[in-house]
Amino acid sequence: MKKHKLTLPYYACIALASLCFLNTSILEAQNKKKKKKNADTEVVAEAPKKSKDKTIEELVKSSKEIDGLFKIYQDTIKGSLQMLISEDQIGKEFIYFSQISNGVMDAGRAMRGIYQGSKVFKVEKYFNKIEFITQNTSFYFDPENPLSKSKDANISDGNMASIEIAAYDKDKKLYLIDADNLFLAETFSQIKNPSRPGASPTEFKIGNLDKSKTKILGINNYPENTNMEVEYVYSQPSVLNGGSNAVADGRNVSIKVYHSLIAMPENDFEPRFDDPRVGYFTTEVDDKTSASSTPYRDLIHRWNLIKKNPELELSEPIEPITWWIENSTPLEWRETIKEGVLQWNKAFEKAGFKNAMVVKVQPDDATWDAGDIRYNVLRWTSSPEPPFGGYGPSFVNPRTGQILGADIMLEFAHFSNRVFYDKVYELTSSTKSFENLTSNSNDHTYCFLGDELHDEMMFASSVAEAAGASDFELERIKKESMTALIMHEVGHTLGLNHNMKASQLFSPEQLNDPDFIKGKCLTASVMDYAALNVTKDRSKQGQYDDVAVGPYDIWAIQLGYKPFKTEAERQALLNESTKPEHIFGNDADDMRSPGKAIDPRVNTGDQSNDQIKWAIDRIELSNNLMKDLKINFSTTGESYQELRRVYYLLSSQKGSAANTISRFIGGVYVERSMVGQEGEKQPYTPVSLDDQKRAMNALSTYVFAPDAFDAPNDLYNYLAMQRRGFNFRTPEDPKIHEQVLGYQKAVLSHLLHYNTLQRISDSELYGNKYTLSTMMSDLNNAIFKSDISGNVNSFRQNLQLEYTNMLIGILTNKQGSKYSNLAQSMALYNLNAIKGMTSSGGDISSRAHKQHLKTLIDNALKEIK
8 A cells, every 4th residue: 555645745735735724613602693793682682571461450440340131340540441241141132221411402313212123132242253134134034934034135234342361360251442432432333323415505514523621420230230421511612503492502412321231131921923903013024934924023012011920810010101291291291191091001900910000209319310211210301302202212122012111201291382373384284294203204103192182182272262161161171181292102111003093983073972971982092183073062071182092092002912722713813903993093094195195084183984074074164253252352452473373373273174184085994804714895996076076166165265264354453473573474464375275285286296186987887986087177176166257366366376286296207207197197187277268357466366376287298399
């Protein structure tokens, strides 16, 4: 083996290489150490150790604890809210309800005592958030049907709020959330009404919600409900319209609201379902697993009355319906109110309950407020602009229809002469529909009986005063009116809706027999809007208004509350709907507005089973009183305001009676009995030819005739308002022609409504003998025949021009497309007939009027061609 000789340079290179390697290792080690040190420094800088999450106790340590269904904490310094949610509340359903604690008419529906409705919501947890979800309760799915597996398809719930969890107690299983936005915003319910389409820029409007001014006014917490009163402030920097005198500052308007979160009742309440033959308020529910043509499971609203002794025919309830008379109630009316409420015990006795209704008086030192949902309260107000004379709402469990609470609002104006006579005239004579007088055309929970009863009471008092009535009789009118109003509003709180057909029970002769009507309900039901019984022959005057519940009321309460042993027993009672005393028709059927509904018996402000005769008597009574009006209602040393008030009152009574008569023309009687039911009548029967002709003749005499609205000539000189500083309507002269034409237009608006004319033609196919051609010809003659060849007075000129323009409108304007060809043909025929009747006779004013008519018709005919 050959050996190499290692020289010195070789060893030098090895040594040098080793040294370099050693230096590199040392440098790398130093760099690693340096990097580690830097890395440690960076970790400390970028990710410091987190502080411990605050506990519920720490977050609420400066707050006041208010225990109840949902425990509330309110910060004692800032007033902010926090709420506890327990794990066993997650996934559960609760009921939300709200009502207006206080507000102003200017803000729309925001008036004291107005119920905002109730809904079901569920509390859910989504990761680190608590959510409040409104449940859709409009549908039912049979759980035994496979379709129930798709019960949520295409149905929307509503996520009202999703709030981050502030703290969680694992041991106690509690979640804490901030609750300010739940209550200080419009989270649970909309408070401010949406802007009305087409509203004038100068119309009063409240501003936007000002969260800096909105605040909690009070918190009341109980095991079964959490109540919160909140003042919402709506602000805007400037306003064109500052509102009425009720608004101190139109830029800042307060609406106070009670919010209630209620535990879902856990009881044995049995829902009952609606039947079209009786009138209960309902929660509408559609059965989506039913193949029926009427798949309805509409829940009627009723209290959970249970007998203490179910084995007895008559037993007290375990828990009666207790009413509290608010301590703001005038002392002189408390006993009358109590009597009115307790009248309903007569109906409940027929349903098997003794003392179902209990009445107490709120002590002056009571610690609870009328807004507390645990108390049913008869409340009193004296509002600047009374929205109604009485209002009886209730709120329910939407899942079952069980009534959970109720109140009744009463206005002191009902017993005063504080009437806005121009308002009386406007609402009676205008062609506006009834729905336009309410804030929600589909919401029939509003009750305007107090308004109508107020006018009726003033009319009855005026008639009695003119006849020299004693103070005792005048007080009796008030007491009977109050009793009727209380019974009516209590009826609403028991679940009953209106029965506008009930006035058909008695004949005019029976109502004019004081002995026959004594102590009775003057109609089949106190749920009607019947006129007061004021007789034309004053020697026959008896009872003015209802002092007892009616036979329909007793029957309806049995259907809602009687513990039936079998379904057959319930059906047997329902089949009594064909009895005359059980007659029924509600707001959906009533004919207050032109062209609305079809049955003239379902109406307001009428009386007796011969409404045409009754209406003629009411008009003649008003005309008789008008003759001596100035003598009877002018008082030495006082202004003529009282005289003016009674004049407009009598005039509006005539207008209202005329509307009642007009509904018989083209009317169709409606029956709701079931197929094969004993006493069954066909659903639709047109009003007889005799009654339709009788109605037209009455309108010709009392509405359209040249002397229909005659009054003593010197009366107009005295219809003066009392001046009040600068708060005075100008020009102040009475608008006599406008007023009279308003009454006549209201009648014409119904007779010439496209629905009325269509119905006259259609009903000829099923029994109507008063044909469209005959009716239109009779109407033409009523308005023109008596004076067209001579002088035409100013009232008739107004009427004839208005009628002619309506006929032209049927042919030419946008409404024309809604009229049938048959109606348009008769309108054209009548226009040509009017043109042929107009001669050049009469004074200058009459000749000018006739030339005006001819010109209008000629121009219209040219347009049609």
